[in-house]
Amino acid sequence: MKSYIKQQLKHYQEHNHEKARLLVSCPDQPGIVAAVSTFLFKNGANIIESNQYTTDPEGGRFFLRIEFEAGGIDEKIGQMRGAFAAVADHFEMTWSITLASELKRVAIFVSKELHCLNELLWEWQSGNLLAEIAVVISNHEDAREVVESLNIPFLYMKANKDIREEVEKQQLKWLEEYRVDVIVLARYMQILTPEFVSAHPHKIINIHHSFLPAFIGANPYKRAYERGVKLIGATSHYVTNELDEGPIIEQDIERVDHRDHVEDLKNIGRTIERSVLARAVKWHLEDRIIVHGNKTIVFS
Amino acid sequence: MKSYIKQQLKHYQEHNHEKARLLVSCPDQPGIVAAVSTFLFKNGANIIESNQYTTDPEGGRFFLRIEFEAGGIDEKIGQMRGAFAAVADHFEMTWSITLASELKRVAIFVSKELHCLNELLWEWQSGNLLAEIAVVISNHEDAREVVESLNIPFLYMKANKDIREEVEKQQLKWLEEYRVDVIVLARYMQILTPEFVSAHPHKIINIHHSFLPAFIGANPYKRAYERGVKLIGATSHYVTNELDEGPIIEQDIERVDHRDHVEDLKNIGRTIERSVLARAVKWHLEDRIIVHGNKTIVFS
Amino acid sequence: MKSYIKQQLKHYQEHNHEKARLLVSCPDQPGIVAAVSTFLFKNGANIIESNQYTTDPEGGRFFLRIEFEAGGIDEKIGQMRGAFAAVADHFEMTWSITLASELKRVAIFVSKELHCLNELLWEWQSGNLLAEIAVVISNHEDAREVVESLNIPFLYMKANKDIREEVEKQQLKWLEEYRVDVIVLARYMQILTPEFVSAHPHKIINIHHSFLPAFIGANPYKRAYERGVKLIGATSHYVTNELDEGPIIEQDIERVDHRDHVEDLKNIGRTIERSVLARAVKWHLEDRIIVHGNKTIVFS
Amino acid sequence: MKSYIKQQLKHYQEHNHEKARLLVSCPDQPGIVAAVSTFLFKNGANIIESNQYTTDPEGGRFFLRIEFEAGGIDEKIGQMRGAFAAVADHFEMTWSITLASELKRVAIFVSKELHCLNELLWEWQSGNLLAEIAVVISNHEDAREVVESLNIPFLYMKANKDIREEVEKQQLKWLEEYRVDVIVLARYMQILTPEFVSAHPHKIINIHHSFLPAFIGANPYKRAYERGVKLIGATSHYVTNELDEGPIIEQDIERVDHRDHVEDLKNIGRTIERSVLARAVKWHLEDRIIVHGNKTIVFS
Structure with missing residues (x-):
């Protein structure tokens, strides 16, 4: 990789090292957003962007993407994933939390x-x-x-x-x-x-x-x-x-x-x-x- | 038909009674446009809009649409069609001349x-x-x-x-x-x-x-x-x-x-x-x- | 209003009488979504659609629109508005809750x-x-x-x-x-x-x-x-x-x-x-x- | 210029060496298309694409672009321009004939x-x-x-x-x-x-x-x-x-x-x-x- 591209990517990573994305898919039911957003708030995260979609308000499937910022997330991501597992289990979620700075x-x-x-x-x-x-x-x-x-x-x-x-x-x-x-x-x-x-x-x-x-x-x-x-x-x-x-x-x-x-x-x-x-x-x-x-x- | 629409259409017809459209389709060969435009010029027609297309410059088919204006065309349209037949025959054209004022x-x-x-x-x-x-x-x-x-x-x-x-x-x-x-x-x-x-x-x-x-x-x-x-x-x-x-x-x-x-x-x-x-x-x-x-x- | 349009609107109102929309605008800070979604969950509301936007992650203004469904909302809307005022005050919100069935x-x-x-x-x-x-x-x-x-x-x-x-x-x-x-x-x-x-x-x-x-x-x-x-x-x-x-x-x-x-x-x-x-x-x-x-x- | 681009351009020039474009702008009057297309026909040119436009059917300005093919045009372009000057003068045209193979x-x-x-x-x-x-x-x-x-x-x-x-x-x-x-x-x-x-x-x-x-x-x-x-x-x-x-x-x-x-x-x-x-x-x-x-x- 050319050095100027490397620098550009590094710059991006440094400026976004506190950013992460939560993806969720689960059966729809009341309380999901409340549970997820309360979890994030308690873990010091600020929601930057949030999108959700339900296939059908009556018994459909629920999808959520939240982009959030949290101090030190790049170091405590493992810990956060561990903590989120409890919320996820309760709602039978398929989910992932990824760091914006972890380039694919x-x-x-x-x-x-x-x-x-x-x-x-x-x-x-x-x-x-x-x-x-x-x-x-x-x-x-x-x-x-x-x-x-x-x-x-x-x-x-x-x-x-x-x-x-x-x-x-x-x-x-x-x-x-x-x-x-x-x-x-x-x-x-x-x-x-x-x-x-x-x-x-x-x-x-x-x-x-x-x-x-x-x-x-x-x-x-x-x-x-x-x-x-x-x-x-x-x-x-x-x-x-x-x-x-x-x-x-x-x-x-x-x-x-x-x-x-x-x-x-x-x-x-x-x-x-x-x-x-x-x-x-x-x-x-x-x-x-x-x-x-x-x-x-x-x-x- | 409501009278205001009738009037509107009549107005259009009166303002376009000298307008006609020539559609042509024939095997491509040199001289078609020259023959057609010379015919129109000799018949007192002024070309308003002209579009042509050839499927293939080598031995393809030629298509032409000319919108023209000619004094008294609404009365001598039959005569013009008769005269054009000679040009059309020469180039083996499929063709039509229609009056803009003749509403479909x-x-x-x-x-x-x-x-x-x-x-x-x-x-x-x-x-x-x-x-x-x-x-x-x-x-x-x-x-x-x-x-x-x-x-x-x-x-x-x-x-x-x-x-x-x-x-x-x-x-x-x-x-x-x-x-x-x-x-x-x-x-x-x-x-x-x-x-x-x-x-x-x-x-x-x-x-x-x-x-x-x-x-x-x-x-x-x-x-x-x-x-x-x-x-x-x-x-x-x-x-x-x-x-x-x-x-x-x-x-x-x-x-x-x-x-x-x-x-x-x-x-x-x-x-x-x-x-x-x-x-x-x-x-x-x-x-x-x-x-x-x-x-x-x-x-x- | 013609009767078939009246019927159509009535049909819409009957099928959406439990639907409402919350609009919020306030200074951005952590915890807003958690507070709002917990409020809605506790008030028996299910979120159907949610959109948010922050002008600037650092000290910007936060905007939220939530469409939700709640049994009996058409009767207890006043009560819900009263209860939401406390949340709204805390975050200095400009806000409104409107019924989908209340046609403008x-x-x-x-x-x-x-x-x-x-x-x-x-x-x-x-x-x-x-x-x-x-x-x-x-x-x-x-x-x-x-x-x-x-x-x-x-x-x-x-x-x-x-x-x-x-x-x-x-x-x-x-x-x-x-x-x-x-x-x-x-x-x-x-x-x-x-x-x-x-x-x-x-x-x-x-x-x-x-x-x-x-x-x-x-x-x-x-x-x-x-x-x-x-x-x-x-x-x-x-x-x-x-x-x-x-x-x-x-x-x-x-x-x-x-x-x-x-x-x-x-x-x-x-x-x-x-x-x-x-x-x-x-x-x-x-x-x-x-x-x-x-x-x-x-x-x- | 890299050699593969050079070759590509050369290939284009060789395959289009008989192609030229005529651009015309002049006061509108009957007979322009007839005169131009007859000129082209007599000079052995076949019209490939033709577009025209008149600002106003009554006394407006007329614009024409014709792309044509003519054997040996790359050699006799000067001669053709000379011959066209007579047509152009008659209709007070601003005009140009350019070779498609003459790259700008x-x-x-x-x-x-x-x-x-x-x-x-x-x-x-x-x-x-x-x-x-x-x-x-x-x-x-x-x-x-x-x-x-x-x-x-x-x-x-x-x-x-x-x-x-x-x-x-x-x-x-x-x-x-x-x-x-x-x-x-x-x-x-x-x-x-x-x-x-x-x-x-x-x-x-x-x-x-x-x-x-x-x-x-x-x-x-x-x-x-x-x-x-x-x-x-x-x-x-x-x-x-x-x-x-x-x-x-x-x-x-x-x-x-x-x-x-x-x-x-x-x-x-x-x-x-x-x-x-x-x-x-x-x-x-x-x-x-x-x-x-x-x-x-x-x-x-």
């Missing part, structure tokens, strides 16, 4: 098309993606130059469906070696095995080059052109073992018309892919997404 | 949900839809009050799939009686028979309550909710005998999120349907759409 | 252009504006027909700047007589006196036909045309005694280009005005807006 | 904020900006690394208002030396002298970080924040000697809300600036813009 370690998988990788690197250099980009993994050499120019490790290994298992075995080793928390498929054109996906539940973010579910599968721009649609879109979603069917994080579209040939649609699409993927990754890094069944709750 | 006669088919009908009536009263709304046909009584309050004939006949043929026979009679040029399905929930559709090629405009081809078929909002999409859309298209597969005229979307339940999606969707259908109908009335295969060229 | 009474002021009035009436008939439209007041007769057709009182009085005081005296009398809670200026082209405005702080909603502060004052579309802007907008804001300078509630824009003449801009603008005003009124009716200085916090 | 030479002026420069370089590397980036000129060293890594000359000279004349003298020398056709101010924070501007009429493209005319002048994001606007915009325009008043080429906006502090607005704004400037530059490079008084006609 990201691996970016890329192939030959670099626009999504470039956008992520650019947003990262601009201080908009607060993460450690631990490694870039590719089955082509195209990205090496830009990646290494930022002092990010670039790992190349040929990949295709015949050697998938062998490749993934190596990739899993790399992911462990680089202590990766989240995998971003930035137009990585290989299908992952069920084993690989299952090992990273809601940790793999993909960008699909269509407004799902409109053109699931291959060649969406070509099919969009043939169908004569007037809008082109992109979808970022978590990868599950149902191809292109994982929980949608973000989508966006752009207007096109009859004059746009397949190449134009691809070009316009690339711009949408860039911004949609960047937003999805940002929300994930800031713990703003809770997955519920096959949907996401995004507290953006 | 519209039939609106509606069922119980009135938001699209209301939007069309509202845009019509505002002078944005230049047409004669000849008749509203429905299988429910819900629209009668608003339609008759504008002095538009409202024709009711019960409809369902068991009596489809009988119903359509009556509807075809009505369409003839009211000399209808274009049929707008403003959330008319009945499927039309192949015979009915074939009798009106590119003359039936439908509004589909999804961003096609995303949720073809029934209950798109429910399915959009279940899929957790982040955008809700609507599509206006010409009706063909492939269900929801006809040439798309216009589409639009609106952003939604996890908090929007099916009812909210419907509500948001209704707003998009209103504007998408109104735009499609407007373009059709102004002869701005050429159908090419299963796509539209919209010179908007 | 709206007066719409209109002149000759009816598109905004029509949109409000339409949204109201569709069940999207939950309010009693108590009266429509105008200095022209144009709106009488549509207003009276819905059985809403229509009050006409000539108005111009020479008789402003006399007119406003009458209007104030009417507002009192019809127990009006909120005034919507739906393209009412008269300037209100400081006295009239001061008597209704943050209770008068205006629609301005430009993207403020771009074209403050008269003839914004003409000036937009002359400046050659590529976007046309509208702004809804609370009226204060600084002309066009009150707190902005909502804004939106639409793309235009060189082909759009002043009339086209007006037309496009009208569509934006309709939706922007309708959204602003809806948020006000649902107690989603808190005014802070010359800005709004909109918990939409 | 661009100078980018930049200061310390690099997001607009980066976007332009990125779009250029992607093949979306067909130009020779001849030189980057700056009063800071921040951009040197990225610019020189692409083998583009980077010229540094300190600048401030006290040494403006001296600086501009040097810059003008550089512009001549590098044979620059168009100057892009990519967040160059210095004001140019009237002499400098007058020497490049409609050749200097600026990006202003607001939706003009909303926040003319300094600190637009701070002022937008204080005004509480709900939309943030950017404007690209040609530079004239009226500060921020030159002909607008393109504008766009993004939605913001009360939670966005000045820093957030700046961040969001930067994204809009990037895309708005890139679009404006692209249209200029493709000869899609005609300036008429203080407005632009953009045949996009």
Whole structure:
């Protein structure tokens, strides 16, 4: 990592070392917010941002994200987690408390098309993606130059469906070696095995080059052109073992018309892919997404 | 028709009685624009607006729309058409010349949900839809009050799939009686028979309550909710005998999120349907759409 | 009011008679959410929706909106307000608790252009504006027909700047007589006196036909045309005694280009005005807006 | 210039060496299109794209852009221009014929904020900006690394208002030396002298970080924040000697809300600036813009 980016991240960490995020998901019932906010107050925490959502006021599921500030939290986080367990048990919560200053370690998988990788690197250099980009993994050499120019490790290994298992075995080793928390498929054109996906539940973010579910599968721009649609879109979603069917994080579209040939649609699409993927990754890094069944709750 | 609307339309006709529109579609070759514009110049016409498009510069198909003004055109339109036939033959054109002052006669088919009908009536009263709304046909009584309050004939006949043929026979009679040029399905929930559709090629405009081809078929909002999409859309298209597969005229979307339940999606969707259908109908009335295969060229 | 609208509103009230909204604004300090949510829990309330915002984590101002459900709230609202006063005092809160079933009474002021009035009436008939439209007041007769057709009182009085005081005296009398809670200026082209405005702080909603502060004052579309802007907008804001300078509630824009003449801009603008005003009124009716200085916090 | 970009541009030139663009502006009268298209036909040209616009059908001004293909045009362009002069004289045209393969030479002026420069370089590397980036000129060293890594000359000279004349003298020398056709101010924070501007009429493209005319002048994001606007915009325009008043080429906006502090607005704004400037530059490079008084006609 280049030194100016390192300094920038360090600066962020120092200025946010008292910040943490609580994510909660549990059956809805009265008293949850009272219990949680009283807990936080007693533990010296000040709520900065709070979002909640109930699927259904009558017997639904309750979701909560609280961003708070508490002196010394970076040292007593373990203790706070221990104390919160009692509240969590009472309400049958699935929950997490994470430190804003504990940067997630990201691996970016890329192939030959670099626009999504470039956008992520650019947003990262601009201080908009607060993460450690631990490694870039590719089955082509195209990205090496830009990646290494930022002092990010670039790992190349040929990949295709015949050697998938062998490749993934190596990739899993790399992911462990680089202590990766989240995998971003930035137009990585290989299908992952069920084993690989299952090992990273809601940790793999993909960008699909269509407004799902409109053109699931291959060649969406070509099919969009043939169908004569007037809008082109992109979808970022978590990868599950149902191809292109994982929980949608973000989508966006752009207007096109009859004059746009397949190449134009691809070009316009690339711009949408860039911004949609960047937003999805940002929300994930800031713990703003809770997955519920096959949907996401995004507290953006 | 209420007298103030009648007056408004008359005013439009008087101020545009010298305006006409030429639509052309033919194999591309050099000299088409030169021939057409020279023809118009020699016939005393001044070009107001001109749009053209070629599918492919090498041996593609050429499309042209010219709006022009010519003194006395309302009287010599037949003569001009006759003269243009020679040019048209030479280039193997499919073509039409229509008078801007010759208002198309519209039939609106509606069922119980009135938001699209209301939007069309509202845009019509505002002078944005230049047409004669000849008749509203429905299988429910819900629209009668608003339609008759504008002095538009409202024709009711019960409809369902068991009596489809009988119903359509009556509807075809009505369409003839009211000399209808274009049929707008403003959330008319009945499927039309192949015979009915074939009798009106590119003359039936439908509004589909999804961003096609995303949720073809029934209950798109429910399915959009279940899929957790982040955008809700609507599509206006010409009706063909492939269900929801006809040439798309216009589409639009609106952003939604996890908090929007099916009812909210419907509500948001209704707003998009209103504007998408109104735009499609407007373009059709102004002869701005050429159908090419299963796509539209919209010179908007 | 037509009976079907009356029934629709009654239906809403019956299904939401246990719902209420708490709005709070106070200096930020730890423990506010804990205190409020514990209060609600102890009073048998279940939080449905909660939004908060702090202008600045260090010594800023804190804003909170909680929508909650509590059995029998419609009967014990007075008691609850009394009990909450203690919490409110401790934190120096400005606050309110309102019943969702207590519909606000709206007066719409209109002149000759009816598109905004029509949109409000339409949204109201569709069940999207939950309010009693108590009266429509105008200095022209144009709106009488549509207003009276819905059985809403229509009050006409000539108005111009020479008789402003006399007119406003009458209007104030009417507002009192019809127990009006909120005034919507739906393209009412008269300037209100400081006295009239001061008597209704943050209770008068205006629609301005430009993207403020771009074209403050008269003839914004003409000036937009002359400046050659590529976007046309509208702004809804609370009226204060600084002309066009009150707190902005909502804004939106639409793309235009060189082909759009002043009339086209007006037309496009009208569509934006309709939706922007309708959204602003809806948020006000649902107690989603808190005014802070010359800005709004909109918990939409 | 890096060799792969050079190759890419060469490839474009070879595949478009028969393409040219005719731009025309003249008083409207019948027969212009007939004369021009007949001229083109007789000179062996095939029209690929054609756009026209008349300010006013009665005695207005007429604008035309035709993109055409003609065998050997790159060699006989001088001859064609000579022949067209007769047509042009007859209709009192202001006109130009340019070769698509003759790439414009661009100078980018930049200061310390690099997001607009980066976007332009990125779009250029992607093949979306067909130009020779001849030189980057700056009063800071921040951009040197990225610019020189692409083998583009980077010229540094300190600048401030006290040494403006001296600086501009040097810059003008550089512009001549590098044979620059168009100057892009990519967040160059210095004001140019009237002499400098007058020497490049409609050749200097600026990006202003607001939706003009909303926040003319300094600190637009701070002022937008204080005004509480709900939309943030950017404007690209040609530079004239009226500060921020030159002909607008393109504008766009993004939605913001009360939670966005000045820093957030700046961040969001930067994204809009990037895309708005890139679009404006692209249209200029493709000869899609005609300036008429203080407005632009953009045949996009």
